[in-house]
Amino acid sequence: MSRNVIAMHGVTKRYGDVTALDGVTFALEENRIHGLLGRNGAGKTTAMQILTAQNFATAGTAEIFGERPYENARVLARTCFIRESLRYPDNYRVDHALRAAASVYPHWDAAFAEDLLGEFGLPRKRSCKKLSRGQQSAVGVVIGLASRAPLTFFDEPYLGLDAVARQLFYDRLLADYAEHPRTVVLSTHLIDEVSDLIEHVVLIDAGRVLIDAEAEDLRGRAVTVTGPVEAVERFARGHSELHREQLGGFLRLTLSGAVPSSSDGDLRFEPVSLQQLVVRTTQRNAAIRTDEGALS
Amino acid sequence: MSTSTVTEPPEVTTGGRIATVLRLTGVDARVRMSVPWLILGAIFLVNVAIWWAVRASSDDGGQGTTGALTALFFIIGSTYLVTMTQTMPFALSLGITRRHFYAGVVVRLAGETLVHAVALTALLLLERATDGWGLRMGFFSLGFVPPLNPLLQVLCFWVPLLSIGTLFLLFGAVFRRWGQYGVWALAVAGVLAAGLAVFWVTWQSAWPAVGRFFTGTPVPVLLAVHPLVLAAVAVAVGYLVVRRARV
Numbered sequence: 001m002s003r004n005v006i007a008m009h010g011v012t013k014r015y016g017d018v019t020a021l022d023g024v025t026f027a028l029e030e031n032r033i034h035g036l037l038g039r040n041g042a043g044k045t046t047a048m049q050i051l052t053a054q055n056f057a058t059a060g061t062a063e064i065f066g067e068r069p070y071e072n073a074r075v076l077a078r079t080c081f082i083r084e085s086l087r088y089p090d091n092y093r094v095d096h097a098l099r100a101a102a103s104v105y106p107h108w109d110a111a112f113a114e115d116l117l118g119e120f121g122l123p124r125k126r127s128c129k130k131l132s133r134g135q136q137s138a139v140g141v142v143i144g145l146a147s148r149a150p151l152t153f154f155d156e157p158y159l160g161l162d163a164v165a166r167q168l169f170y171d172r173l174l175a176d177y178a179e180h181p182r183t184v185v186l187s188t189h190l191i192d193e194v195s196d197l198i199e200h201v202v203l204i205d206a207g208r209v210l211i212d213a214e215a216e217d218l219r220g221r222a223v224t225v226t227g228p229v230e231a232v233e234r235f236a237r238g239h240s241e242l243h244r245e246q247l248g249g250f251l252r253l254t255l256s257g258a259v260p261s262s263s264d265g266d267l268r269f270e271p272v273s274l275q276q277l278v279v280r281t282t283q284r285n286a287a288i289r290t291d292e293g294a295l296s
Numbered sequence: 297m298s299t300s301t302v303t304e305p306p307e308v309t310t311g312g313r314i315a316t317v318l319r320l321t322g323v324d325a326r327v328r329m330s331v332p333w334l335i336l337g338a339i340f341l342v343n344v345a346i347w348w349a350v351r352a353s354s355d356d357g358g359q360g361t362t363g364a365l366t367a368l369f370f371i372i373g374s375t376y377l378v379t380m381t382q383t384m385p386f387a388l389s390l391g392i393t394r395r396h397f398y399a400g401v402v403v404r405l406a407g408e409t410l411v412h413a414v415a416l417t418a419l420l421l422l423e424r425a426t427d428g429w430g431l432r433m434g435f436f437s438l439g440f441v442p443p444l445n446p447l448l449q450v451l452c453f454w455v456p457l458l459s460i461g462t463l464f465l466l467f468g469a470v471f472r473r474w475g476q477y478g479v480w481a482l483a484v485a486g487v488l489a490a491g492l493a494v495f496w497v498t499w500q501s502a503w504p505a506v507g508r509f510f511t512g513t514p515v516p517v518l519l520a521v522h523p524l525v526l527a528a529v530a531v532a533v534g535y536l537v538v539r540r541a542r543v
Contacts, residue, residue, distance in 0.1 A: 052389075053393075054389075055542050056542070071539070073308045073393045076391040076393055077308050077391050078391065079391040080389070080390060080391060081389045087385070087386070088382075088386060089379075089382040089386065090378065091327045096324050099323045100323045101390055103322075103323070104316055104391065104392065
């Protein structure tokens with residue numbers, strides 16, 4: 001039976017006038033790969049910081065493994081949080097960072113770390129200060145994977161990594177996850193790249209949860225329909241419109257919850273990728289917020 | 297498919313987590329502990345050269361103290377600032393709690409400064425045995441400290457090193473909690489407190505009493521007891537500050 005490893009109940013975080021998280025509620029199941037998606041500044045990092053007690057909620061509660069994380073070694077000892085902004089002490093070499101992580105995690109896999117080091121081409125004696133942005137990210141990826149922490153957060157861990165290195169990360173994550181199931185929370189805006197990897201999606205925008213659903217369900221949730229304006233409008237009736245593009249007499253709509261129809265030969269249907277769905281949902285939310293702002 | 301890597305939560309004890317922090321902060325211990333000695337070594341060589349030249353040109357025969365050792369105390373102390381400003385965010389990312397990290401760093405500070413104190417005592421004894429490195433140069437002795445038995449001498453090196461280290465930890469804790477502005481505020485508050493103390497002593501015409509305190513208190517008490525109180529206060533305040541630090 002699955003159980004929730006993460007639970008946020010109405011978590012709000014304010015920095016002065018800025019509301020980073022606004023009544024966020026979601027739960028993440030054990031031993032799955034979850035995608036925490038959203039634009040830069042949407043509140044993804046803040047949510048993960050609150051879950052690991054690196055930051056404090058203004059209101060609401062956050063739990064991991066069923067307990068409050070603040071100064072709670074019993075649950076924090078089972079986490080690893082690879083942040084995009086993770087820096088290593090100035091006097092650390094790459095092997096210092098790995099040895100430090102190895103000293104913390106009881107299930108650290110030194111051989112795996114060694115393999116990854118080679119695959120990412122990381123010089124183990126190089127000072128962490130002298131690493132390129134991509135190499136710094138790679139050190140984080142190695143630590144996050146080899147730690148085998150039961151709850152691992154990757155917060156945009158790929159900064160500066162090229163496409164090949166990113167693919168290497170996804171491949172190794174998936175392979176290791178299959179052998180050693182654990183809960184992984186992957187925050188990213190490179191949605192297309194991870195859409196096959198993530199099993200569950202939480203989309204945050206402007207501090208609010210817009211989507212909290214199975215990735216599989218989302219893939220069939222929206223459809224793009226193109227055709228003559230009238231035919232498309234007719235088809236779109238009763239469906240929620242996510243996006244609209246019009247060129248002359250042709251209209252292209254992205255619709256939520258619509259099922260392609262074969263009866264109208266003038267219409268062309270295309271599936272909507274997870275990335276498109278996320279982009280369109282976020283854009284629609286931004287438009288709604290603008291409208292709300294204008295009304296208030 | 298194999299079973300989950302970790303089904304049972306690991307046994308977590310305070311001692312176990314502090315031991316973890318000791319291991320974590322141990323990975324760069326060699327660098328942290330050797331750099332101050334490399335600097336001191338360079339200062340020592342320069343001093344030896346200068347004293348040799350002084351002795352060669354005009355040998356007045358008197359014993360002298362360089363005073364360079366004081367720098368070592370602050371160089372060593374400052375290395376612990378980095379553990380708070382740089383190692384702590386990394387450690388928290390690896391699931392270490394603030395209190396365990398802080399406790400582990402304090403224990404490591406105590407252990408490493410004890411090693412430094414023993415080394416300094418050994419060099420001081422060597423200096424005395426070689427009549428000041430053959431140059432009647434007092435490099436490892438502090439001018440106002442009379443010869444003490446080795447154990448007491450270790451304490452008189454260790455406690456001041458420990459106290460300065462804990463003050464740097466306190467500054468690091470303030471930085472972690474309130475950032476650069478917090479550190480400036482603490483520095484300004486320190487200057488104001490010192491100014492206020494001077495004002496009060498002057499106003500009360502209490503300088504002779506202050507003088508009597510320093511001359512009347514045995515040196516080992518001045519070096520190994522009073523700073524220990526300061527260290528205890530710094531550790532306690534640092535803990536209260538670091539409990540709500542964000543990283």
